[in-house]
Amino acid sequence: MNKKIFLLRNKKLIIIFLFGLLFFASLVYLGVRLYFSKPDYVIVRVKASPGNWWWVTPRPPDWLARSIQVGDKEYNALGRSTAEVLEVQIYDAGGPHKDVYVYTKLAASKNKRIGKYRYKGEPLEIGGPIALNLSNVFLPGMVVEIHEGESLPKKTYKEKKVLVRQFGKWPWSFDAIRVGEHMTDGSGNVIAEILEKKKLPAERETTNDQGKLLQVYSPVYLDFFITLKIRVEERGSDLVFREEQYIKVGNWIWAMFPSYNLSGGEILTIEDL
Numbered sequence: 001m002n003k004k005i006f007l008l009r010n011k012k013l014i015i016i017f018l019f020g021l022l023f024f025a026s027l028v029y030l031g032v033r034l035y036f037s038k039p040d041y042v043i044v045r046v047k048a049s050p051g052n053w054w055w056v057t058p059r060p061p062d063w064l065a066r067s068i069q070v071g072d073k074e075y076n077a078l079g080r081s082t083a084e085v086l087e088v089q090i091y092d093a094g095g096p097h098k099d100v101y102v103y104t105k106l107a108a109s110k111n112k113r114i115g116k117y118r119y120k121g122e123p124l125e126i127g128g129p130i131a132l133n134l135s136n137v138f139l140p141g142m143v144v145e146i147h148e149g150e151s152l153p154k155k156t157y158k159e160k161k162v163l164v165r166q167f168g169k170w171p172w173s174f175d176a177i178r179v180g181e182h183m184t185d186g187s188g189n190v191i192a193e194i195l196e197k198k199k200l201p202a203e204r205e206t207t208n209d210q211g212k213l214l215q216v217y218s219p220v221y222l223d224f225f226i227t228l229k230i231r232v233e234e235r236g237s238d239l240v241f242r243e244e245q246y247i248k249v250g251n252w253i254w255a256m257f258p259s260y261n262l263s264g265g266e267i268l269t270i271e272d273l
Helices: 002-036 171-176
Strands: 040-048 073-075 081-092 098-111 116-119 122-124 129-133 138-148 157-169 182-184 190-207 213-235 238-241 252-256 261-272
Touching: 040 116, 040 129, 098 138, 157 171, 157 190, 171 190, 171 213, 213 252, 213 261
Parallel strands: none
Antiparallel strands: 040 098, 040 138, 073 081, 081 098, 098 116, 116 122, 129 138, 157 213, 157 261, 182 190, 190 213, 213 238, 252 261
16 A cells, blocks of 8 residues: 555656656747747837727826937846837827827737737737836837838928918917927927917807898907918828828817917918928
């Protein structure tokens, strides 16, 4: 009986030892493969956001936006850089919040059969979520662009002159509009400049006691006519300002200047410069 128990115990120990040896060998194999494998580098543009695109989420606060720096990196367990910030665009969104777009170089892995990438084991897809643990910043966001290779994509920009009309504004706010003032993208690139400004009594419609439609002018409110020079990106046949504003006559534009928040104005004309 004792001999059988001894043999049974030895058999269990041998099985445990073999499983442990197999597990250790698997770890060594994975470690060696991870250490010597060459990553598939991609350039990914991330829009900072704590949620997904199909619901409204808060914009990043100012203290998070200004903490993201070009050169910030993320490292894996072996101390190798897996992500590096190449370019940062920060746009004033009114109040303490910002719109933040970040170009990063990622050490991803590509499934050659289906042509898709993974980063940190998760799918890397446009519209999908991503989280970067940078040097001193945790940056959650959404992937909005993916480009193969290690070079930033080339984009085509043009300058346009647009006339914008703001309706029913208080007179005192006109003085805050400063001709020559600039708006930048956070990387030092000027994307808008105030060229001219003009004000007229705000137009209103009313009816008299016979029901006839009349045009009248407000004795208090003003309509502002502001001429801007803006830098737009060409995306096919579209002109895009500040990442997501499509410039067309009849569309509205938002531009935040140091002294004046142009929070919505209708585009009346668009001219080449």
